[in-house]
Amino acid sequence: MPVHLLRMAVGIESLDHLRDRQAERMAQSPGGKGKARLLTYTRNVPKRADELIADGSIYWVVKRFVRVRQKILSIEPITTEEGRRRCQIELDPTLVRTELHPHKAFQGWRYLRLEDAPPDQKEGAEAEGDEDIPAEMAAELRNLGLL
Numbered sequence: 001m002p003v004h005l006l007r008m009a010v011g012i013e014s015l016d017h018l019r020d021r022q023a024e025r026m027a028q029s030p031g032g033k034g035k036a037r038l039l040t041y042t043r044n045v046p047k048r049a050d051e052l053i054a055d056g057s058i059y060w061v062v063k064r065f066v067r068v069r070q071k072i073l074s075i076e077p078i079t080t081e082e083g084r085r086r087c088q089i090e091l092d093p094t095l096v097r098t099e100l101h102p103h104k105a106f107q108g109w110r111y112l113r114l115e116d117a118p119p120d121q122k123e124g125a126e127a128e129g130d131e132d133i134p135a136e137m138a139a140e141l142r143n144l145g146l147l
Contacts, residue, residue, distance in 0.1 A: 001114065003048055005058045006061065006066070006110045006111070007058050007060060008105060015062065015068055026038050026093065038093045053072060059117060061105075066101040067097065069096050076090075098118040098119065098121055099121055
C-alpha cells in the first residue's frame with residue numbers, strides 16, 4: 001500500500017516561487033538540458049522507500065498549508081563529497097495542486113497515510129473557495145464550519 005511524505009517548503013513564498021526554484025535546480029542538475037532530473041535531499045533515508053516509490057508523492061507545506069504534491073520517482077542513498085550520508089529523492093517536475101489543508105510547522109519530513117492526504121484540487125478550479133475570498137481564508141473558514 002503506497003504512503004506519502006509530508007515536507008515543509010522552507011523559504012518558499014508561493015507555488016510560483018516553488019516552481020521557479022525547482023526549475024533552477026533542474027537547470028543545474030547533472031545531465032544538462034533534456035536529461036535534467038528534479039532532486040531533493042534529506043538527511044535520512046525513509047525506511048518505507050519501496051512504498052513511497054510504488055505510488056507515493058511528496059506533499060509540500062507552503063506558508064502553513066499543504067498546497068501541492070509531486071510524484072516520487074526514485075529514492076537513493078548517497079554520500080556527499082564531505083563524506084556525509086544523505087538521501088536523494090527524484091521527483092516528477094509536475095506540480096499537482098491539492099485542496100488546501102492547514103498544517104503546523106515541523107522539521108524534516110513525515111510519513112503521510114493515504115487516507116490523510118488532501119485530495120487533488122478539482123479540474124479547472126483556480127483556488128479553493130469563492131473568487132473574492134483568498135484561498136487561505138476560505139480554507140480557514142471551511143475548517144471552522146463557516147463556509
